Amino acid sequence: MSSEEIYLSYHGVLLPKETHSLESLRFAQDFTFKDDDVVAVVYPKSGTVWMQEILPLVLNGGDLTPIHTVPNWDRVPWLEEKRLEVVVDKLASPRPMVSHLPYHLMPPSFLTSKAKVIYVMRNPRDVMVSSYFFHQMAGFLPDPGTFDEFMNSFLEGKVMFGKWTDHVKSWKHTELGDRIMYITYEEMVQDLPAALRRMSDFLGRDLSEETIQKITEHCSFKTMKDNVMSNFSLVPKVYLDNDKSPFLRKGVIGDWKNHFSSEQLAKFTSVIDKDLEKESFTLPWSLD
Ligand code: PPS
Numbered sequence: 001m002s003s004e005e006i007y008l009s010y011h012g013v014l015l016p017k018e019t020h021s022l023e024s025l026r027f028a029q030d031f032t033f034k035d036d037d038v039v040a041v042v043y044p045k046s047g048t049v050w051m052q053e054i055l056p057l058v059l060n061g062g063d064l065t066p067i068h069t070v071p072n073w074d075r076v077p078w079l080e081e082k083r084l085e086v087v088v089d090k091l092a093s094p095r096p097m098v099s100h101l102p103y104h105l106m107p108p109s110f111l112t113s114k115a116k117v118i119y120v121m122r123n124p125r126d127v128m129v130s131s132y133f134f135h136q137m138a139g140f141l142p143d144p145g146t147f148d149e150f151m152n153s154f155l156e157g158k159v160m161f162g163k164w165t166d167h168v169k170s171w172k173h174t175e176l177g178d179r180i181m182y183i184t185y186e187e188m189v190q191d192l193p194a195a196l197r198r199m200s201d202f203l204g205r206d207l208s209e210e211t212i213q214k215i216t217e218h219c220s221f222k223t224m225k226d227n228v229m230s231n232f233s234l235v236p237k238v239y240l241d242n243d244k245s246p247f248l249r250k251g252v253i254g255d256w257k258n259h260f261s262s263e264q265l266a267k268f269t270s271v272i273d274k275d276l277e278k279e280s281f282t283l284p285w286s287l288d
Pocket of ligand 1: 042043044045046047048049050126129130131133134189219220221222224247248249250251252255
């Protein structure tokens with residue numbers, strides 16, 4: 001399939017046609033945010049599905065019903081995807097959602113509402129590796145080619161949702177004040193209870209230590225991998241084939257070390273550094 005058949009270009013950003021359409025993007029643009037809505041914004045392969053597990057539990061005080069009865073894509077829908085229109089009326093407030101959109105493509109009502117955002121960032125080297133394997137299992141995405149070829153596509157932003165650096169820049173330059181909280185995938189892997197406490201405080205929840213521990217257990221990589229409502233085993237293999245590469249693949253920090261050559265690392269680091277050289281913020285990981 002050609003790139004035109006696979007993607008639609010939305011303000012210059014590539015989106016898979018399988019899950020996005022001009023209608024779904026119009027629906028997202030016209031979407032009316034409520035002040036108590038909560039959106040986890042995540043560049044692809046940085047912890048989106050993890051947030052679809054975490055958010056309902058943090059918001060509802062640890063009631064496991066949603067994660068045991070509703071598939072992740074309907075439980076915490078993507079703002080920009082076709083499913084939102086189908087499920088939006090079933091979402092109870094406070095409504096949890098996820099999005100891969102860059103900040104400048106968020107709808108007007110989001111900007112004027114008081115809806116809160118948790119922005120999750122992951123080391124781009126691990127994002128790229130995760131995405132490389134995802135392209136092998138996702139029937140609606142192009143063949144990634146060799147690792148080297150895919151690295152070029154990733155660094156040039158010729159992948160879904162565009163350049164990683166553009167995404168991060170857009171969300172680091174918002175005027176959302178205390179409506180946005182930043183967290184990293186790595187913080188979540190290293191100390192999930194601490195990450196949950198931060199999210200709970202940010203969302204004005206007062207979760208007991210017992211509830212934090214319960215959510216930690218149910219949002220662990222292992223538990224999620226066994227949860228049919230979260231591991232995409234309900235999706236026909238023609239779309240997502242867990243036999244080729246599982247969606248919940250490794251869930252670790254630093255898998256890039258198993259895949260990058262020293263030349264690839266040097267190139268990757270220099271392109272990311274150059275893209276961010278004029279930025280005032282620093283990345284939470286060393287890219288050396
Ligand atoms: S997508 O397709 O954009 O929605 O993918 P996304 O969910 O953002 O990212 C998938 C990666 O997140 C990992 N993941 C987890 N890691 C640790 N713990 C938990 N609970 C967890 N849940 C999902 C998932 O395994 C993918 O990373 P890789 O490196 O490929 O394993």
